Amino acid sequence: MKLPEFIQRRSNAFILLLVYLFFSSILAYIHTSKNDSFIVIRFLLILSTTFCLFLFIHILIKSRRHFVVIIGTLFLFLLLSEINYLIYFGEFISEGVLDSITETSTDEAFSMLKPVLFIMVPALIVTVGILFIYKKFITVKFRPILPLTLYIVIGSICMSVNTNIKNDTHKDYRLKLLVLREFYPAVLGNVVYLGVTSFSTDIYADTSEIEVFNDAVILPPQNLNDDLVVLIMGESSLVSRYSAYGYHKPTTPLMAEIFNQKNGGCIINNSHSSASFTRDSIPMTLSFNIPESNDNLFINKSIIEMAKYNNYKTYWLASYRQAIKGSSNAKFGFIARKSDILDFTDKDHDVNLSELLERHLEKDNAPKKFIFIHLRGSHQPYSDGYDDIDKQALPDAEDYDLTIHHTDRTVKAIYDVINKYSRNYSIIYTSDHGEIVNVGHGMSRGIDQFLIPFMFISTNNRFDCQFIESFRSSNGYLSGLMNKYILSNLLGYQIDQAILDKEKNNDRILLPNHHNILFLDYLELNKQP
Template identity: 85%
Template structure:
């Protein structure tokens, strides 16, 4: 016997509602746990907003208006893309990843296309499948009053919470959208945060000189004999893949020779980056920005400006794949644009960066120079980071190891140019962050994305291996947060010892979700068996 039609419709509606509640519960639980611990009240809020999102998608897809169907399909695709990202990486999309989407150059955007397709293509296929099912087989319709009322009620909570947040003149939009993202993590929060990030990049456009020195800096600076200080910044470089650190394949024979102690060099063990993303780590190396706040980026002189104050001519030279365009790469571009010279190679590989360096050293007779060299390094896709010479040298090596070998050749070429034009120099080679090989970086888990090389050589006897070791934390690690202090000394500045010791022994890192944690705590949680 057939059930009356209205009872059957109500039964179908109830089944759909239960399905939506079940799916919302799973997502809400994941979002809440991603914060580190379970809070039932927060779970209920996320459950409510996510459940409303499912209802909105249903209502829009079943709409008679094409525009409504289009919006519903788009929201469904974005939601499924977030789910696909969660399945692929094992975690929800972080603020750091969203920041990087709006702060990237054209090359990096295209270089990540394969990864983007791995996330979006499955989402698109499932979206089309769901759309077909809903159009052909689902007849249930819901009224928008329930989800709309719930959304507005939670929005009122959001607005009241937003008024309690003190406005940061540099990132006001992002602070408020961050609260929105906490309450509406599915689609709406991420889209709002992306928009806020895009609107916030104008704070990085100011190239006027900052007058104030950080409190740690002791004035006046000294006039040192070094006429050339060079920081070579690698990219996505995992220290355990360096033969100079014990890796069995000969990936870095040239750097092992250059930075050998017999030459007065240092190959420093147990070094880690301050963050797992370029946009965060480079500012914390070249300014007094810290994991807790970006305020010092805007309020204190950067290393570039400090070098200029002490009569160093400053250069920012980089692979064209690290090109800074407009507000792209905005956060570290804010520092780069303060340089006297900002230039990029016009050739594919890092080994050609030495030619750009030689061009400037050959024609420029400035007595003192500070040069920042930014490599393309081992950024994905790895197949773009090496050439035939690397393949011939290591015929059986995987792509990532070949990128390390190419970096080895690039550093050697740079070193040879420096030796050709200078007899008084100091060189640091390190990396902005490490890499979880074949997965990437900027993830909330995985220690490999923080473990980096640090190599040093100086013709100035004042700056030896013990000088670098003096910046090591009591936990046994040298942090990327120390780069700014090391460079300050190399450029003639003394640092307040009390402030330095406090920073040195408070060894923390910035995670992509904008949380800062002690490095040893993160190491213990992510230690490989």
């Protein structure tokens, strides 16, 4: 016996609602449990907003107006992209990932095209399939008033509740954005976050000199004999892939020779970065920025400005893929634009950075120079990070190892130029962060994205291996948070020992969700079962 049409429609509508509720429950549960705790009220709120999103998408794509259908299709595509990101990386999109989207350069954005395609192409295919099914076979329609009312009510409640998120002097708007993302994790929170932050990078546009030194800095600075201080910053460089640290393939024979103790150099073990994103780690190297807050970035002199104060001419040299244009790379670009010279290569490979360095050194008679060199390094796609010489040297190596070998050649070429033009120098080679090979970095889990090399050599006997070791934490690790203090000493500044000891033994890292955690706690969380 055939059911009456209105009963059939209600039955179909009920089935659809159950399907939406089922998928919403799964997403809400995963999101609620991501901090290793399950809170029922949070789960119910997230379940409600996610369920409403499913209803909104249904309502939009069933509209008779083409423009409304396009909006619904876009939201469906974004939702499926987020789900695919969750499947691909095993976690939700973090604030760090979104910040990197709004603050990255065009070249770096294109370099991440491959993983983006793995996420978006399947999402696009499924979107087209769902759209076809809904247009051809689904006749159920819902009214928007109930989900819209629920959406707004939950939003009003969430935005009025106090949170424990630290308010940042220059980014207090983030407080509400983080709350919004917490309770509207599906599409809306991310879209609003991207929209607001993309228009907020003007806080990094000011290039005027900051007058105030950090409390840790003791004035006045000394006039050292070193006429050249060079920091070579690698990119996405995992220490366990360096033959200088025991890797079985000869990826870094040249650096092993340069930084050998017989040469007066140091190859430092157990070093880790302060963050797993470039935009966060470099500011914590070149300014007194800390994981808890960005305040010091704006109120204290950076290492660049401190170098200039002590009569060093400052250079920021980088691969064109790390170029700083306008407000892109905004957070560390805020520091870079304080340099006397800001210049980039116009060639593909890092080894050409030595030519750029030589062009500047051969024509510059400034008695003292501080030079920051930012490599493209081992950033994805790895196939762009090496050349035929590397392939000939390591014919059976995988792409990532070849990028490390290319970095080895790059550092050697830079070292040779430095020796050609200076006899009094200090050189640091380290990396902004590590890499989970063939996955990437900026993930909530994965210790490899923090494990980095640290190598040092100086012609000044005051700055030996024991000097570097003095910055090691009581936990046995040298943190990227110490880079600013090491550089301060190399540039002639003394550091208040009490402040240094406090920072040194409070070894924490910044996670992609903008929370910080003690490094040893993170190490414990990431131990292999």
